Amino acid sequence: MAKEYIRLEHISKKFGEATVLRDLNAVLHRGEILGFLGPSGAGKTTTIKILTGQLKPTSGDAYVLGIHVEKIDETIYEQIGVVTDQSGVYERLTVYDNLKFFARILGVPGERIEELLKRVGLYEHRKKPAGKLSKGQAQRLVLVRAVLHRPRVLFLDEPTSGLDPSTALDIHRLLEELREEGMAIFLTTHNMEEATKLCDHVALLNDGQIVEYGTPEELCLRYNQDKRYRVLLSDGSRLLLGQEAEDVGRLSRLLQANQVNSLHSCEPTLESVFLTVTGRALG
Ligand SMILES: Nc1ncnc2c1ncn2[C@@H]1O[C@H](COP(=O)(O)OP(=O)(O)OP(=O)(O)O)[C@@H](O)[C@H]1O
Ligand SMILES: [Mg+2]
Secondary structure (H helix, E strand, C coil), rough: CCEEEEEEEEEEEECCHHHHHHEEEEEEEEECCEEEECCCCCCCHHHHHHCCCCCCCEEEEEEECCEHHHHHHHHHHHHHEEECCCCCCCCEEHHHHHHHHHHHHHHHHHHHHHHHHHHHHCCHHHHCCCCHHCCHHHHHHHHHHHHHHCCCCCEEEECCCCHHHHHHHHHHHHHHHHHHCCCCCEEEEHHHHHHHHHHCCEEEECCEEEEEEEEHHHHHHHCCCEEEEEEEEEECCCCCCCCHHEEEEHHHHHHHCCCCEEEEEEEECHHHHHHHCCCCCCC
């Protein structure tokens, strides 16, 4: 079993009278990506703030790398990386000098900067002042900065929101490589496709509560009550068949007669699971 890097136990959070997190429980292991999915206001950023020691929970316990969140101090930043927004970049310094500055503090060799810049497609922009980067470039810069020192745990708050598909892909590729290297990644997103592709486990958060938890496949199958099959026949015609005995018999006869060119089961997506569970779409 891989090492446990994050644990949430009965975490709740109130702001005054308002309860924004209710009894959250979750575990994240080494080499895994956990996605916190939910509409705006669900409590995703609040959860990250609690796990990184920026906010205190009202009740419950949480641990990052075995350290209780209430005991977290700056020394943990040697072992974790956090990206919640694009702040903390020196706008007048170039991309490279921004990274060099942090690399020096963190004791990271220069080759690591070049390697990461190449991996996210920022190498050709390394001499640009950070203040002149586009949104997607700036987002990649803060991500590179967060992983420069090879942290064991990485927190990402909507790392690809508002990015074009190809920049989002660059970021997905880097995250998959970092997971391979053993990093544990705690990610929040509104993007169900991203979650399905990247996450080992997802927690669906609604009004501060985890309403579903599992692998993306498990969740989709759990809600796959109305299974349907899309069939392309060898004569080019198409059929949509259900689970009724009549349809299943027909499908079986077609298969035996070798008349089926392709057969797809139509499973629900995480998006439709979320709609079913919460009764509302993602913001
Ligand atoms: N410092 C605060 N004081 C009072 N209420 C707060 C505070 N921070 C967050 N909230 C409230 O807590 C709830 C959850 O906010 P949070 O930022 O965690 O949501 P989120 O899931 O990250 O949303 P989004 O997708 O819009 O980023 C919201 O209703 C928000 O208004
Ligand atoms: Mg948020």
